[in-house]
Amino acid sequence: MENELISSASKFSKHYDTAIEMIIVYTPKLLLALIVLFVGLWVIKVFSRGLEKVLEARRVDVSLRGFLVSFASIAFKLVLVIAVIDMVGIKTTSFVAILGAAGLAIGLALQGSLSNLAGGVMILSFRPFKTGDYIIAQGEEGTVQRIDVFTTWLNKLDNRRVILPNGPLASGAIINVTAEETRRVDIAVGVSYNSDIDQTRKVLLELAEKDARILKTPEPFVGLAEMGDSSVNFTFRVWCKCEDYWGVYFDTNEAVKKALDANKLEIPFPQRDIHLYNHNQ
DSSP states (O other): OHHHHHHHHHHHHHHHHHHHHHHHHHHHHHHHHHHHHHHHHHHHHHHHHHHHHHHHHTTOOHHHHHHHHHHHHHHHHHHHHHHHHHHHTOOOHHHHHHHHHHHHHHHHHTHHHHHHHHHHHHHHHHOSSOTTOEEEETTEEEEEEEEOSSEEEEEOTTSOEEEEEHHHHHHSOEEETTSSSEEEEEEEEEEOTTSOHHHHHHHHHHHHHHOTTSOSSSOOEEEEEEEOSSOEEEEEEEEEEGGGHHHHHHHHHHHHHHHHHHTTOOOOOOOOOOOOOOTTO
């Protein structure tokens, strides 16, 4: 019994000495690591605020600005945590390897999402379009309502909403209809072969002069486009502001019809001669 008590006391003494030694060795490292951790978090916070102000001064899109600041903050915090763990004395080689493998697996699993993320960053950085623009892309068209990091939201003319993934959107063709302040209106006008060409041109140009929405520069254009099967076809081109496009388009088409009728300029329609033969005679 006495021997067992002596053995237990000896083991306790060894464990106690080991604990004291570990406290002496690791306490300064732990305190230093905690100091580095708190100071590092403060520095990252200050850096994130500074980065946000720089991006704001350069008028970077709000969505991209938030994403870049958050991404930088997370990346620096991850590096800081690994550095603090290493300072305490824990080997981080295996931890970094596991983290890299996990990152690779997550990247492969979220390949489509990462593609959309990269596309969103490109769209928000290079700005091929902005909120309020009317675009045609990926077989869809509409007014841009919202640009996120992963998706772009469009409202179609009938007020249906279309959500496009940014990956294919950024890598495909984009037609920005409202990128410029002005836009050309093309109208096809057909008159009969009996109509006077010069009079037709004069009537169309007079229509352009009467509409205040139609710009003087570039000048309205009327050209004979082709000799059709049953009509002489003109191309009537005028310029207007983007916001006036549809009003000018529909009103000008209506005005063309009324003006041609008023000036006795016939608008032909396809005709066919049908011959009936009686084979019994």
